[in-house]
Amino acid sequence: MSIEVQHVNKAFGDFKALNEINLAIESGELVALLGPSGCGKTTLLRIIAGLEKPDSGHIIFNGDDVSKRDVRKRNVGFVFQHYALFRHMTVFDNVAFGLRMKPRRQRPSETEIRAKVMELLQMVQLDWLADRYPEQLSGGQRQRIALARALAVQPEILLLDEPFGALDAKVRKELRRWLANLHEEINLTSVFVTHDQEEAMEVADRIVVMNKGVIEQIGTPAEVYENPANEFVYHFLGDSNQLQLNDQQIQFRPHEVELSRQAAPELQAGIVRDIRPLGAITRVTLKVAGQEQPIEAEVVRDNINLIGLQRGQTLFFRPNAS
Amino acid sequence: MARSVSPVIPGFNLTLGYTLVYLSLIVLIPLAGMLVYAAQLSWQDFYRIISTPQVVSALKLSFGAALVAALVNGFIGTLLAWVIVRYRFPGRKIIDALIDLPFALPTAVAGIALTTLYAPKGLLGQYASDLGIKVAFTPFGIVLALTFVTLPFVVRTIQPVLEDIPRELEEAATCLGANSFQVLRHVLIPALLPAWLTGFTLAFARAVGEYGSVIFIAGNMPGKTEILPFLIMVKLDQYDYLGATAIGVMMLAVSFVFLLLINLLQRYLIKH
Numbered sequence: 001m002s003i004e005v006q007h008v009n010k011a012f013g014d015f016k017a018l019n020e021i022n023l024a025i026e027s028g029e030l031v032a033l034l035g036p037s038g039c040g041k042t043t044l045l046r047i048i049a050g051l052e053k054p055d056s057g058h059i060i061f062n063g064d065d066v067s068k069r070d071v072r073k074r075n076v077g078f079v080f081q082h083y084a085l086f087r088h089m090t091v092f093d094n095v096a097f098g099l100r101m102k103p104r105r106q107r108p109s110e111t112e113i114r115a116k117v118m119e120l121l122q123m124v125q126l127d128w129l130a131d132r133y134p135e136q137l138s139g140g141q142r143q144r145i146a147l148a149r150a151l152a153v154q155p156e157i158l159l160l161d162e163p164f165g166a167l168d169a170k171v172r173k174e175l176r177r178w179l180a181n182l183h184e185e186i187n188l189t190s191v192f193v194t195h196d197q198e199e200a201m202e203v204a205d206r207i208v209v210m211n212k213g214v215i216e217q218i219g220t221p222a223e224v225y226e227n228p229a230n231e232f233v234y235h236f237l238g239d240s241n242q243l244q245l246n247d248q249q250i251q252f253r254p255h256e257v258e259l260s261r262q263a264a265p266e267l268q269a270g271i272v273r274d275i276r277p278l279g280a281i282t283r284v285t286l287k288v289a290g291q292e293q294p295i296e297a298e299v300v301r302d303n304i305n306l307i308g309l310q311r312g313q314t315l316f317f318r319p320n321a322s
Numbered sequence: 323m324a325r326s327v328s329p330v331i332p333g334f335n336l337t338l339g340y341t342l343v344y345l346s347l348i349v350l351i352p353l354a355g356m357l358v359y360a361a362q363l364s365w366q367d368f369y370r371i372i373s374t375p376q377v378v379s380a381l382k383l384s385f386g387a388a389l390v391a392a393l394v395n396g397f398i399g400t401l402l403a404w405v406i407v408r409y410r411f412p413g414r415k416i417i418d419a420l421i422d423l424p425f426a427l428p429t430a431v432a433g434i435a436l437t438t439l440y441a442p443k444g445l446l447g448q449y450a451s452d453l454g455i456k457v458a459f460t461p462f463g464i465v466l467a468l469t470f471v472t473l474p475f476v477v478r479t480i481q482p483v484l485e486d487i488p489r490e491l492e493e494a495a496t497c498l499g500a501n502s503f504q505v506l507r508h509v510l511i512p513a514l515l516p517a518w519l520t521g522f523t524l525a526f527a528r529a530v531g532e533y534g535s536v537i538f539i540a541g542n543m544p545g546k547t548e549i550l551p552f553l554i555m556v557k558l559d560q561y562d563y564l565g566a567t568a569i570g571v572m573m574l575a576v577s578f579v580f581l582l583l584i585n586l587l588q589r590y591l592i593k594h
Contacts, residue, residue, distance in 0.1 A: 150498075
């Protein structure tokens with residue numbers, strides 16, 4: 001189901017949370033709303049869900065204006081950052097909740113509910129936890145249950161608010177890959193909110209970069225990273241170095257650098273402050289004379305210039321931004 | 323007790339010992355003393371004292387009015403807690419502070435104030451009489467006094483639990499298609515019920531034993547608006563210590579059965 005957001009504005013008192021938001025999401029897409037905290041991304045997600053009313057503007061699902069439609073009738077699945085599982089219910093009852101709340105005529109029989117819930121629990125690989133209570137689960141398990149619960153009512157749109165925000169780094173990485181796979185399997189239109197650019201890059205088909213209530217750029221991960229629309233997007237999507245060259249200010253990403261042990265006219269000198277092996281790459285921090293901010297260079301770990309490199313030595317570099 | 327994590331307060335023996343001594347001095351010894359004193363009575367005498375029509379009607383009134391007052395507070399208290407927790411409005415802090423007032427006020431003062439207000443010629447009582455409702459000197463008045471005195475219990479037990487229930491829970495239920503009634507029935511009430519029962523029990527227990535606020539508004543008409551604590555006082559005034567003790571023991575037994583039942587119910591609810 002496609003989603004269209006047209007001219008949406010929202011203010012909380014004097015604070016303008018969203019300012020003229022226009023956005024079109026195609027059916028089956030997985031879109032990330034990315035931005036720093038307070039940029040309005042969660043508010044936008046809640047407006048799409050119907051949990052929040054926009055001051056003006058329209059939300060359109062598949063050509064139908066749903067702006068006035070109640071949350072319950074929008075048929076969206078919503079996954080909360082802190083899971084929002086019902087503590088007094090077992091995992092099974094949590095997942096079954098949406099089906100049991102249906103009006104009597106549409107409500108499936110208990111046997112059908114049982115089959116459906118177990119199918120969902122198998123899909124999230126937690127069918128063995130059906131009789132446990134949320135308290136007895138880990139954060140990652142809780143979030144998968146929350147997802148199964150949201151999917152139980154067969155929504156046509158899945159909205160996730162910082163779904164991995166409360167999890168530790170490793171579980172988070174696993175879960176987001178798992179989510180990307182799941183999205184491919186069930187092919188729902190999904191929108192998720194995150195402040196983690198790595199997460200957005202890794203999972204999303206398209207990224208909507210937001211800041212201070214406006215959309216700064218919309219594009220595929222490669223587009224927004226390689227052709228940032230402005231300074232904000234450039235800085236938000238990755239680390240960057242600032243180098244004062246003569247009277248020119250140059251910006252470049254840590255990996256957009258060439259190192260050398262030998263001095264050359266086109267190279268800058270820097271004193272090695274720190275060497276950090278980070279797996280496939282190694283980060284070298286360089287202090288350049290005449291500027292406060294150090295330069296970070298990220299090169300592959302077997303880069304020839306790293307051999308025998310020690311702190312305090314002088315290294316020469318050149319930004320090679322394309 | 324072998325525990326892998328040492329408790330914050332050290333010494334299981336010391337703390338348990340202290341707890342037992344404290345409980346004995348404050349609760350067990352006085353109650354046991356009452357039982358021992360009542361043991362002077364034969365079963366027949368005991369039964370004769372507690373089965374007089376005056377005592378039986380007072381028993382019904384005391385527990386009945388306490389139950390009604392606890393139920394009324396169960397409802398109004400929940401509403402009050404809801405308003406205080408869920409809404410932000412000017413004067414909210416004042417209302418929050420007002421709720422504890424019935425505890426601070428001497429109960430006799432509350433009783434006299436309510437009687438003055440609700441007497442047939444009183445400020446509010448006159449309108450009630452116009453409508454044909456008698457408040458003071460009726461069981462209705464007793465319930466009113468008890469409701470006043472036990473107001474804080476339900477509010478104060480529910481309030482923290484309600485504050486802990488995130489809004490998201492209701493939103494999650496709504497997204498899954500639940501209507502407001504279903505959210506209340508399947509999400510909020512189950513989460514609040516154990517705390518609600520605690521508040522209800524406290525209010526009920528307190529109302530059963532309440533004396534000061536009730537005697538003024540009750541009018542103490544024999545067989546009509548006499549409560550058990552009042553009968554005990556009457557017997558004491560007549561130096562009938564055994565009779566007073568017998569009624570006390572009976573109240574104790576009935577209260578114990580009630581509290582036990584509520585506790586069992588609560589356990590059952592927490593488990594399911």
